[in-house]
Amino acid sequence: MTDERAGATAPPADGAAFVDWVRPHLAAMARLAARLAVGADRDDIVQESLARAWMKRQQYDASRGTASSWLLAITADQARKAARRLRPVAELGDHDAAEARPDVEARVDVDQALARLSARQRLAVDCYYFADLSIGDTAAVMGCSEGTVKSTLSDARARLRSLLEVSE
Incomplete structure (x- = not known):
């Protein structure tokens, strides 16, 4: 850190x-x-x-x-x-x-799911999970309150969960 x-x-x-x-x-x-x-x-x-x-x-x-x-x-x-x-x-x-490669299919699925998030949700996910920022710092980057970041991350996780569910 x-x-x-x-x-x-x-x-x-x-x-x-x-x-x-x-x-x-x-x-x-x-x-x-x-x-x-x-x-x-x-x-x-x-x-x-x-x-x-x-x-x-x-x-x-x-x-x-x-x-x-x-x-x-x-x-x-x-x-x-x-x-x-x-x-x-x-x-x-x-x-x-490019040709699809089996060894990157899981990453492609996640990248495609991330691409389907709203711009605000992607920014929150990128800041919090990929740039390893705190909620407070993510809020500063996004120009919003910490509560809005928490809500946006929750919505993004729910959306990703539904997009990445494996149908049997």
Whole structure:
């Protein structure tokens, strides 16, 4: 788990210290970018997020959330933008569709079920389960209350349960 004391102060004004300040959060940023913008270059999304965080560093307010939640909110926004840019390319068709492999069928089922969740439910699941954020940090990323996150996660789990049930 990351040291929350690293997020207790404002981002440093000099570049090297800023790098040290964001370093504990890079893995979570990369995981979230990969989950939210499948097909986009996750490293590009993280880089754009870091550039945005650097430009907006004076706007960080530790009383409103941790450094992790602030950086992940920026990452989620950049990932959504990247996913929107990819949409027209994805609609071109499946002329180069990959062959299905038996060893990845279970993952494909889960990925397909996740894709059928609402955007809000996917964001909650991605933040809480894949980026390993707390309910509070997930709420900060989503811009809602902790109760809304809990409700959204509950609804998402129920939807996934129904989508993944094996019919006999």
